[in-house]
Amino acid sequence: MTTNPNARPGQPTALVIGGGGMGMSTARRLGQSHRIVLASRSAKANEEREAALREDGVDAVAVECDVTDPASVAGLAEFVAERGPLRTLAHVAGLSPSMDDWHGIFSVNLIGTALMESACLGLAAPGSAAVFVSSSAGHLADPPAQEVTEVLDDPLAPDFFSRLDRLFTPEEQTPLQAYRLSKFALNRMCRRQVSAWGAKGARIVSVSPGPIATPMGARELDGPNREVKLALMRRLPIAREGTMVETADAIEFLASDRASYITGIDLLVDGGLVAATRPDPTSRVHGAYGASE
Numbered sequence: 636m637t638t639n640p641n642a643r644p645g646q647p648t649a650l651v652i653g654g655g656g657m658g659m660s661t662a663r664r665l666g667q668s669h670r671i672v673l674a675s676r677s678a679k680a681n682e683e684r685e686a687a688l689r690e691d692g693v694d695a696v697a698v699e700c701d702v703t704d705p706a707s708v709a710g711l712a713e714f715v716a717e718r719g720p721l722r723t724l725a726h727v728a729g730l731s732p733s734m735d736d737w738h739g740i741f742s743v744n745l746i747g748t749a750l751m752e753s754a755c756l757g758l759a760a761p762g763s764a765a766v767f768v769s770s771s772a773g774h775l776a777d778p779p780a781q782e783v784t785e786v787l788d789d790p791l792a793p794d795f796f797s798r799l800d801r802l803f804t805p806e807e808q809t810p811l812q813a814y815r816l817s818k819f820a821l822n823r824m825c826r827r828q829v830s831a832w833g834a835k836g837a838r839i840v841s842v843s844p845g846p847i848a849t850p851m852g853a854r855e856l857d858g859p860n861r862e863v864k865l866a867l868m869r870r871l872p873i874a875r876e877g878t879m880v881e882t883a884d885a886i887e888f889l890a891s892d893r894a895s896y897i898t899g900i901d902l903l904v905d906g907g908l909v910a911a912t913r914p915d916p917t918s919r920v921h922g923a924y925g926a927s928e
């Protein structure tokens with residue numbers, strides 16, 4: 636008997652990275668069956684996030700972590716390791732095109748994600764599952780040239796940016812392009828790492844949402860990429876934005892034991908956007924469709 640309604644000492648640990656709209660809805664959902672460590676960049680917002688989760692009855696602690704800082708990621712991994720085996724990782728953090736520049740978006744969406752994947756692989760145990768939130772944007776444009784893909788496949792190389800920047804003119808180095816390429820590369824990272832996680836008896840997958848009604852989604856509709864996003868949304872077979880609950884459902888399923896034979900895949904949760912935009916995935920794309928968050 637305890638007087639603390641949030642204490643769930645018997646539940647496994649889930650680490651949720653990113654405390655924005657989708658991160659909080661994922662934490663609430665996973666919090667039904669896990670103790671939650673919510674890691675996000677903003678210390679001030681984290682206090683409020685922890686309080687909100689605890690008010691909902693979740694056994695939650697929110698900690699500051701910048702995924703682009705190797706020391707911060709290592710500190711988080713140590714903190715999680717002290718709490719026992721990591722059952723579930725939901726990596727949700729990311730920047731949309733209007734939030735940073737070419738380097739900034741790659742730093743968070745690809746380099747930071749790869750740092751976290753590497754740290755969490757060290758914590759994985761039989762039955763662990765990692766779910767990385769990507770984007771339909773990674774599917775919507777033609778795959779880049781082989782020489783670009785080779786650089787994207789090695790995001791932790793010390794000369795990553797100098798190699799990448801040489802392959803694009805300054806005009807091509809747009810936030811939108813960085814967003815699309817970083818999510819394309821994130822999907823490839825999950826496929827590439829499938830055997831490493833399998834060797835630990837663990838699984839790794841990605842989820843690619845289409846337009847989802849979150850504060851980030853709203854920001855993109857108000858920002859410089861509004862027309863690109865509206866053009867995409869007009870193509871949605873399910874003619875509305877998705878909800879954070881719909882992405883949390885997919886993440887929870889993929890992390891659960893019901894998905895125990897699913898690994899190395901990317902699940903589109905996009906209202907049919909990619910299928911409608913690229914009915915034949917081998918055909919070339921015309922127009923700037925790689926732009927949704």
Ligand SMILES: NC(=O)c1ccc[n+]([C@@H]2O[C@H](COP(=O)([O-])OP(=O)(O)OC[C@H]3O[C@@H](n4cnc5c(N)ncnc54)[C@H](OP(=O)(O)O)[C@@H]3O)[C@@H](O)[C@H]2O)c1
Nearest residue numbers: 654655656657675676677701702728729847849851852928
């Ligand atoms: N919304 C959409 O329509 C949509 C569509 C497709 C894919 N996605 C993807 O879904 C994910 C979540 O999106 P969202 O709509 O929930 O966005 P959001 O509300 O802006 O949340 C993103 C979170 O990422 C965190 N973050 C950013 N940089 C970080 C860093 N360096 N270290 C640690 N945390 C960092 C932020 O943390 P702080 O607040 O603590 O700074 C923020 O809370 C993103 O990966 C996004 O690309 C979104």
